[in-house]
Amino acid sequence: MKVLIVPNYARADAVESARRLEAWLDDEGVETIWARDKRLFPDAGESADGCCLVVSLGGDGTLLRAARIVGYSGVPVLGISYGHLGFLTAAGPDDLLETVRDALAGELHVSRRATLDVECAFELEDGTTQLTHAFALNDFALSRGGAGDMVEFDVAVSGKHIDRLRGDGFVVSTATGSTGYALAAGGPIVTPEFGGMVCVPIAPHTIMARAFLTAPSDVVEIEMSPERPAMRHFFADGQPIRHEGGTGVRACVRRGPGDLVLLDRGAQSFYDSVSRVFYGQVGK
Incomplete structure (x- = not known):
């Protein structure tokens, strides 16, 4: 033991x-x-x-x-x-x-x-793309960079496009993480028995964007807009997700393979x- x-x-x-x-x-x-x-x-x-x-x-x-x-x-x-x-x-x-x-x-x-399984795609200087996986219990977050510029990105769920958003970022959380960053961004408190994901825009530049919940089998896809190449960061449970010399261009978030x-x-x-x-x- x-x-x-x-x-x-x-x-x-x-x-x-x-x-x-x-x-x-x-x-x-x-x-x-x-x-x-x-x-x-x-x-x-x-x-x-x-x-x-x-x-x-x-x-x-x-x-x-x-x-x-x-x-x-x-x-x-x-x-x-x-x-x-x-x-x-x-x-x-x-x-x-x-x-x-x-x-x-x-x-x-x-x-x-x-839990969450997060897959992030990073574009390298030579034009190639590298994938990085991360574990999260609480959440994945897309956040604007140190320059303070807002980020622009598309959100889709299991292939269905939801919207193109501008703002400070986006949080995808588990029920456990609903009382953390997602709550601070305006999301609901969710019982731990809920197996889907909580999706919350961070300071969106529209009054129309609202938090929503997904099914446990859904995949949340976040694609950075090439028309607005602002500095941005990816985080899993507050820890930065990085790839040396790469810029984050896409993230796919799904329920992890184990609780x-x-x-x-x-x-x-x-x-x-x-x-x-x-x-x-x-x-x-």
Whole structure:
């Protein structure tokens, strides 16, 4: 039995708790490995192969890092909150050992969260096109570049053209990501059981563009307009998607081939979090 520990290295309390967890797991006969500090090892390749559990100690950003390590493998992820909101986490520091014990015993609720498979096309200086794939639990985002110019792009769903839009960008999120960037851009809060995608224009230069939902089998296609070659960026869960020397020209977003297995205290955890974070119940 092996557990991967993913702490927020910027928080001393999270690192100290990770050490305490490692000592307890060692006493229980459970092998532990640590994700590396990304500040010291920015290019470290990491895997959860052979692990029965991944424990994230930090905020939702740390849990998203754990999700990227797990990918589509189905290894369960347990989040312990050391952040500000902890929307995706199951418990706080005071309940660390008890919650991990319950997770290892199979006594926590299992929430299967849809993921995204993002394929981005980059045009190189020699005119060729290269493809890059990225995993996302929350969202894919097209964003305008540092020059501040708006971007122009076409949106289609499963081959059906929706519109050509101008604005600051576009977000394609899972139900899990509906409470993140998509919500900030004006999208709805969506129950985790929804398996489709949430599509939200960012500051569109029209009052007609609205958020919409897709079916789980749909593919969202975003094509940059060649008539307006403004600087633009692609992101998956806030992490830049790049290709050396290439300019992003197209993105296809579909449901990932595997769900993320997220552990929590019960089926109502999502609505408890919605009430606490978005309806004025923080700290109550």
